[in-house]
Structures are given as C-alpha cells and as structure tokens.
Amino acid sequence: MEVWFWISLTSLIYVYFGYLGFLKLISIVKKVRTCDTAVYNDCFPIVSVIVAAYNEEKSIGRRIENLLEQNYPKDKLEIIVASDGSTDRTVRIAKQFLGVKVLDFKENRGRAAIQNDGVKIAKGEVIVFTDSETEFEKNFLRRITEYFFYEKVGCVVGNLVYRTQRTSISESEGFYWKLEKKLRRLESDLGILSTATGACMAVRKNLWKDLAPIDDSDFTTPLDVILQGYKIVYAPDAIAYDI
Template identity: 35%
Template sequence: MPLFLQGLFWFGLLTVCYTYFGYGILLYLIVSVKRLWKRPENLTFLYEPNITLMVAAYNEEAYIRDKIENSLGLNYPRGNIQFLFVTDGSNDRTPEIVRQFPEIKLMHQPDRQGKIMAVERAMPEVTGEIVVFTDANTLLNREALRNIVRHFADKKVGVVSGEKRILNREADEAAGAGEGFYWKYESKLKQWDDELYSVMGAAGELFAIRTALFEPIPKDSLIEDFYMSFKIVEKGYKIAYEPEAYAMEEPSASVKEELKRKIRIAAGGIQSIVRLSELLNPFSYGVITFQYVSHRVLRWTLAPLALPLVFLANLLLWNQGVFYQYVFVGQVMFYLAALLGLMLEKKQVRLKVLFIPYYFCMMNYAVYAGFKRYLKGSQSVLWEKAARRTH
C-alpha cells in the first residue's frame, strides 16, 4: 500500500510542479540553447498592408468613447485601415456614441446572439487582408498596430497575439493583483513559446489573423479567440507573439467577477481540448503538441485533479518519513494562506504575500466549476465579461 500511495503522490506532485513552473523552466533552458545558434529575426516596419480593426462591444457605454479615441489615435497609415465596430444586442448608449464618429463603420442589430455571431456577421464587411481584434474595454499602445502587423511579413505566421496588461494600483484587491501577476508570468511563457516555435493561443484582448484564414466558429464555442487561433494552427501556420503591442485593462472589479471569468475560460478550455483533439497527435504536429499539452492541456485537466490527490496521498504517507511530513505541513500552510487571503479580502484587508496562494487556488477551483458547466452544457455563449474596475 505505501508503494502505491508513494506512486500516486509523486505522480501528482510532479504533474503539478511541471504544469505550473517546471514547463517554464524547461522552456527557458531550451530557448537559451536555441539562442546560441539562431539569431533573432529583424522585423520590418515597412510592411503596411490594408488592415481592419474590429471591436465587438456589448453595453460598453462606460468605455466606448475612450476606445474610439484611442483607436483613431493609433500610429498606422489612415488610408490602410478600416475601423469596424459591432454593437449587436447593446441596449445602452454604445451604438449612439459610435455613430458620432464618421470614421467608424458601425454594425448594429437589436438581437443579442453573442460575440461569435457578431464577429461572423461582421467578417464579410472586412476589407483588410489582416483583421485585428480588440476588446472594447481595453486601450492599445500607440504603436500596437505597426508592431503586431509586421509579423505577417513572415508567410508562416497566421496569427499574432498581443499582450494583455493589467493596470494595478496599491489598493487593488487580491483578484486584481493576482490577475496581474498571472498575466506577467503568462507573457513570459508566451515569449519563450514564440522563440521555441509558436505561442499557445491568442489573448482575446488583442490579436490579429490573416483574413483569408478565418473560418466559421461553432456557435456554442465558449472561448472563440482560442478556438479561432488554433484552427489556423491546424492548417500549418504558427502563432507569433508581440509584447510591444499591448492592451491595457483594468483588473476585475472583485474576486467574484474574476472567478466568473475564470470559470468560463476553464469550461471553454475543456471544450476546446475535445474539439482540437488533432493537436494531441505528436506525429502530425510535433513540437506544437509538446507545447500545447504542457502549456494548456495539463492546466485544464490533470493538474487541478492532481492537487487533492497529492494532499490525500501525502496525509496517508505521514508515517513514512520526515520528508512527507514537511511536504504535508507545507501544503497545509499554503492552503491556509489562501483561505486567510479570502477571509481578509472579504474584509477589504490586502496582503500581497497572500496573492499567489489565493489566486492559485481560485484558478484551480474554477477548473472544477468549469468542467461541471461543460458537462451540463450550462455555460452561456452570450457575453459574460467580468465587470472591470471603472477608471
């Protein structure tokens, strides 16, 4: 029995460690070796194809004017850019505000059918050979379009992912600070994934695709940006990463709002793993499969399941030596820190040292809740964006 428990313990522990930081370390080492013989590519800013900037907005009257002014101020030849805003289903002043700007092509219908349907309805109106998608509640840096578009000079690139940056302040609660830390780590992984071969998905806040590669998305898709980008990968293209094209966004307004967002992403991630099962074949996709499993699949499947497995096996192995006792005490302290973070957050007391365990546990709980929603089919495809802190 102890041997069986030890096997479970080590399998679970190694799975968790590899998923959350082991892959990052391995990726960094591989990329460091690769840099020894491969020089960085020099990207040109002379590539200026016709592009379309598409914004799908639902009831974003608090942000839409800032978004429009930010979009019109981006550094890209005005004659080479089409601004296309889709406000389907919005029943606030969002469409009215967009109409005040003649440079913007507005598409609006009263029926709310979800972001996927809004994007698909707008795609036939796209005039650019590159379409850049960005959220209505984000602001882009001035050089974002030039920086993101230049990657398409490489014919092997089908998608380019920008970077998401969370605007944190000292007083932000654990959800916001944890979200910011998570995205900084994710950005590093994206940078190294890109250097190895391809980024594992695009940030929905800012990404671009070759218009000709777009294909209809299943109407019940929960994370359309992820599915859209990987369908292009299946065609033999790769996803590039551009950290100097970034979308700035306020953190989630509360822990509850951030959890809602994480559950939707988890449900969509599990759905995508099922629908993109071809990518799990290393004989067809090689290094893509290695990156996909390591960066995405394990996070949405084995790693969250391994956490309680490690805890229970560790408890039963208490009498097997001081090592297991130390590890178990460490686990208990980690989860107590997460619980304390939750309790203090409810009292609006913020301690930065608790951000990581608190956010880590919330993220993994979201996978369980997301898996349940996926099995029940109860996750709506309509806009369910987490409320963001207003500026």
C-alpha cells in the same frame, strides 16, 4: 489530509515551473528567432479593427478615439464596431464618428456570431479583434502588423497589461499573468504557441474560419491557423491595456 494537500501543491508547482524551465532550456538550445531580423518598412497591410460591444455607452467613445489616434496609415485602417444587441446608447455614440462602420445587430447572439459577421464585411488583409474595455498604445497596430511581414505568421498575440487596484487578489492575478506571458514568449520563440488573447489578437483574414456559437476565438482561431500550416507569435512590444 494535510500531507496530501502539500503533495498536491508541490506537484502543481513542479508541473508549472518545471514546464517553464523546460521551455527556457529548449529555447536557449534551439533559438528560433521569429521576428528579430524583420526589415522595417512602410508596406503595412490594410487592417480592420473589429470592436465587439454590448451596452458599452460609457466606454465606446473613448475606445474609438484611442483607435483613431493610432500611429498607423489612415488610408489603411478600418474601424468596425459590432454591437451585439445593445439596448443603451452604444450604437448612437459610435455612429457619431466619421468613417467608423457600425454593425447594429438587434439580437444578442454572442461574441462569436458578431465576429463572424464583422469579418465578412471587413476589407482588411489583417483583422484585429478587441473590445471596448481595452486601450492600445499608440504604436500597437504598427507593432503587431510588423510580424505579418513573415509569410508563415498567421496570427499575432498582443501584450495585454492589466490595470487593477493593488489588492491581494489583483496582485496574485498579476503574478499569474506574468508567468503566463513568460510561457507565451517562450512558446512563441519555439514556434509552439497555440492560444491567444481576444482583446488584442490579429489574424490574416484569409485564414479566418467562422466560429460556432460556443467557440471562443482565443482558442479556436489560433488552432485553425495552425491547422492551415501557419504560426502563432507573441508580440511583447504590441502593448494593450485592460481598463
């Protein structure tokens, strides 16, 4: 049994790290530079940020303030809070902020349903999905929307950083997540990235396809974008924090 355990462990490590090395080798040869040559300008798109929330009275106010502090043209920023049947003060707090649209759904239907409804009323050309437990760096929206200057980019994945206590579990999770981000960066460079992070993901509105109740936008939406002939890219400079 011990022999099989070590064989299995070795195989797992080889598959994971071998794949990482394989991607790095190909990226060196191929050098697909998705966004290095982008010309910076102020022609930013209208952005709608959809915040999915369920009983988030302790964090929703801070989350909205963080979005209002974004270094992004105010006339091109729309904030939508979609409450998924909250029974606490989430909706009341969100409505205190002028200019913030609040969707007060009375029934808890799941994230997919409220994202579908949020997109329907959004006026933005680009939709950014997030939640109340995430905080964007001040330039997050500028950084993530710059990638849409490329017409064939349909979805952009932000760089999610975890703020956790330094325990053995969180350290191992941090190590795993660092490897995942390395893979995403290499896959992005190669034009083969196919997954996203729902807490900091942006997509062109015209490419959005309604989700089924069991769908997860982290996986389903990127695949929908790819099937329409567009690319998914990873934006390491668009930093968000899981708080």
